[in-house]
Amino acid sequence: MFSKVRSKIRHLRSGPSRGLSLAFRLTTWYSVTAFLLVSATTGLLYFGVAASLRRLSEQLLADELDVCRALVRERSGDAHALREEAEIDSAIRKYEKFYVRVLDESGKPLATTPGMDQELSSSHIAREEARYPGGIFWLKSPGGTPYRALVARVPLDPWGTQVWTLQVAVDLTQEQEVLARHRVWVWAVLAAGAIFCPWVGFVIARRGTAPLRDVAETARHIGSSTLSERIRAEGRPTEIADLVDTFNAMLQRLEESFVRLSQFSADIAHELRTPVNNIRGEAEVALARARSADEYRDVLGSCLEEAVRLSEVIESLLFLARSESPGDHLKRMPEDIGALLADVRDYYEAAAAEAGVALTVSGGGGVTGDVDRGLLQRAIGNLVSNALAHTQAGGSIAMNAREEAGRIRIEIADTGAGISAEALPRVFDRFYRADPARPRKSGGAGLGLAIVRQIVLLHGGEVQVASQVGRGTTVSVVLPKEARNVQA
Numbered sequence: 001m002f003s004k005v006r007s008k009i010r011h012l013r014s015g016p017s018r019g020l021s022l023a024f025r026l027t028t029w030y031s032v033t034a035f036l037l038v039s040a041t042t043g044l045l046y047f048g049v050a051a052s053l054r055r056l057s058e059q060l061l062a063d064e065l066d067v068c069r070a071l072v073r074e075r076s077g078d079a080h081a082l083r084e085e086a087e088i089d090s091a092i093r094k095y096e097k098f099y100v101r102v103l104d105e106s107g108k109p110l111a112t113t114p115g116m117d118q119e120l121s122s123s124h125i126a127r128e129e130a131r132y133p134g135g136i137f138w139l140k141s142p143g144g145t146p147y148r149a150l151v152a153r154v155p156l157d158p159w160g161t162q163v164w165t166l167q168v169a170v171d172l173t174q175e176q177e178v179l180a181r182h183r184v185w186v187w188a189v190l191a192a193g194a195i196f197c198p199w200v201g202f203v204i205a206r207r208g209t210a211p212l213r214d215v216a217e218t219a220r221h222i223g224s225s226t227l228s229e230r231i232r233a234e235g236r237p238t239e240i241a242d243l244v245d246t247f248n249a250m251l252q253r254l255e256e257s258f259v260r261l262s263q264f265s266a267d268i269a270h271e272l273r274t275p276v277n278n279i280r281g282e283a284e285v286a287l288a289r290a291r292s293a294d295e296y297r298d299v300l301g302s303c304l305e306e307a308v309r310l311s312e313v314i315e316s317l318l319f320l321a322r323s324e325s326p327g328d329h330l331k332r333m334p335e336d337i338g339a340l341l342a343d344v345r346d347y348y349e350a351a352a353a354e355a356g357v358a359l360t361v362s363g364g365g366g367v368t369g370d371v372d373r374g375l376l377q378r379a380i381g382n383l384v385s386n387a388l389a390h391t392q393a394g395g396s397i398a399m400n401a402r403e404e405a406g407r408i409r410i411e412i413a414d415t416g417a418g419i420s421a422e423a424l425p426r427v428f429d430r431f432y433r434a435d436p437a438r439p440r441k442s443g444g445a446g447l448g449l450a451i452v453r454q455i456v457l458l459h460g461g462e463v464q465v466a467s468q469v470g471r472g473t474t475v476s477v478v479l480p481k482e483a484r485n486v487q488a
């Protein structure tokens with residue numbers, strides 16, 4: 001029996017570290033509250049009935065005393081009327097049976113309700129009265145019958161020379177029986193409450209949490225291959241519908257990330273396949289027959305070129321992967337941005353001269369900021385390299401740095417081919433190339449701007465691009481001046 005209960009409780013707890021189940025909590029709260037309410041109501045009803053019965057019997061005592069007192073005062077000589085009241089009126093009552101005894105000043109009974117002497121002798125009443133003088137008191141006959149009694153002294157004249165005593169008692173057997181019957185009902189209601197409250201509570205809690213279980217069941221079936229599935233929100237209670245909407249929105253984001261990730265993996269495979277195939281093809285051709293030393297050198301040179309390309313792509317991918325994982329990748333120091341731009345210009349000067357493009361730096365004097373010099377140099381280098389790749393001879397590339405409202409703005413503007421409006425929103429995507437037809441040798445892997453964006457995000461900044469086809473492109477990098485340790 002106990003092991004059954006224990007296993008039920010274990011079922012209601014959904015694991016040692018998870019705490020009690022919602023249904024169990026709701027059931028407990030409901031049962032305890034409902035049971036307390038039932039107990040309070042039945043208790044109040046019982047005590048209300050007891051108080052009413054008591055008030056009735058006390059009223060009866062007081063009324064009877066008033067009648068007797070009036071008789072004694074006004075018609076003390078009329079022994080017949082007194083006897084009639086005490087011996088006949090009270091004796092004929094079946095329910096709420098009461099007894100009256102009239103004693104003269106010497107304590108001699110003048111009138112007594114028949115049967116009173118066997119139940120309550122005058123000395124017994126006098127003894128009990130001495131314990132509660134002047135008030136209504138409770139006493140038991142020698143046979144065990146309960147009574148409520150009252151004693152009053154009535155002076156026959158204004159000077160009080162003659163004082164009679166009135167003893168009135170009411171039989172409480174009926175009252176006790178009514179209360180005993182009520183008590184049986186009270187216990188029956190409490191017992192029923194103790195069984196039904198938890199049961200009803202459990203049924204309500206199970207019904208209330210049914211949509212939750214339903215949602216959990218649906219969610220359990222969603223896997224990586226069924227990420228496009230959604231949980232139905234219609235017809236569900238508002239709270240659950242909110243939860244479902246939130247969950248569906250999360251699924252949507254997950255699905256998008258998953259698609260992006262799959263695309264990214266496919267792109268990586270594609271990007272790596274081409275140079276590896278090239279190396280393989282050239283090696284196979286070279287090994288097909290005997291070659292001269294020069295031919296081997298050419299093949300090896302070409303293979304080396306492809307290998308360099310391959311390691312560059314791998315390095316870029318590794319950089320992106322690392323920068324996305326949590327942790328502080330930045331070594332931020334106060335740097336002179338003007339000097340940094342000048343270094344980049346020096347690096348690309350020869351290539352620019354060869355391409356017939358003017359590469360200039362303006363502003364930047366005295367502009368300093370907390371940046372990771374190596375990373376920012378890499379980002380600016382990527383932008384200049386892009387500008388060089390898309391600017392015809394005779395064009396120009398202008399680098400500019402300035403400070404505005406506590407931020408640093410670095411602009412790389414070229415007079416090159418520009419980017420079409422359709423391509424513009426996608427240029428920061430990994431492996432995206434606006435002109436895929438461009439020969440691979442001259443074009444890159446499409447990771448340059450993704451790296452720029454990642455570096456800028458790591459600095460807590462943003463990157464914008466504005467371009468007009470045929471007129472040129474301006475990429476702006478805006479960085480906070482102070483280190484804020486923002487992760488991408």
Ligand SMILES: Nc1ncnc2c1ncn2[C@@H]1O[C@H](COP(=O)(O)OP(=O)(O)OP(=O)(O)O)[C@@H](O)[C@H]1O
Pocket residue numbers: 382386387390414416417418419427428432433434435443444445446447448449450473
């Ligand atoms: N200054 C620019 N002018 C015109 N087009 C540009 C410019 N900068 C970038 N683009 C376009 O955006 C695409 C993405 O640039 P990104 O730097 O990410 O890749 P990539 O230069 O092709 O390759 P990688 O930088 O990896 O060697 C480029 O292929 C190019 O079409």
Ligand SMILES: [Mg+2]
Pocket residue numbers: 382385386444447448449
């Ligand atoms: Mg590039």
